[in-house]
Amino acid sequence: MRKEKIGKSTLYLGDCLDILPEISKVDSVVCDPPYGMAFQSNYREIKHLKIENDDNPDIAKLVIDWALAKAKHSLYAFGRWDNIIDYPKPKSLITWVKNNWSMGDLEHEHARQTEVIFFYNLVNHSFPYKRPTDVVYFERTKNEYHPTEKPVGLMQTILGWTSGTVLDPLMGGGSTGIACAKMDREFIGIEKELKYFDIACKRIEDAQRQTELFI
DSSP, X not given: OEEEEETTXXXXXXXXXXXXXXXXXXXXXXXXXXXXXXXXXXSOSSOOOOOTTTTSSHHHHHHHHHHHHHOSSEEEEEEOGGGGGTSOOOSEEEEEEOSSOOSSOTTTSOOOOEEEEEEEEOTTOOOSSSOOOSEEEOOOOOOSSSTTOOOHHHHHHXXXXXXXXEEEXXXXXXXXXXXXXXXXXXXXXXXXXXXXXXXXXXXXXXXXXXXXXXX
């Protein structure tokens, strides 16, 4: 296991299933787990690493169960509409509307222009600001840093619904950590793949430096 401290971010290189039992306190969990879509982009000339365990939602369920038991404020977990049969019943199902359609059955399915986020309110939950709607609009990224990279602006919006220390146990390219750095929030990130861990560290460090300069 490797540990890096960057500003208010603490980043771990390792398997989240090994590291999560060592996390003693966290308020909010925001994560994009592998949820059974077996995603592999065919549009990039330079291919990303295939997402491990993305042929089933088992890791997603383990992470969600841990967060429901250990976190104190809220949990937001990305998924597909059909994960409703895999995940515990959420309080809300938020729809992220993208700027173009995504993967799926190209002949016998409506083109997917949305992704969903499962919301769970926990023991100390309250919205920091006004009650948000269950639809958000953000253009998708070009997946430059990770095959399922999320827009930093989208993550900042989600973080605005949370409180306290934020954990992303499946950090990927670090979009949640960048959003935390920009918002001066405490962040804990875990990533198993060295390639993406190094990318996340660099991106969060750059965001932290820009935040300090702005302040």
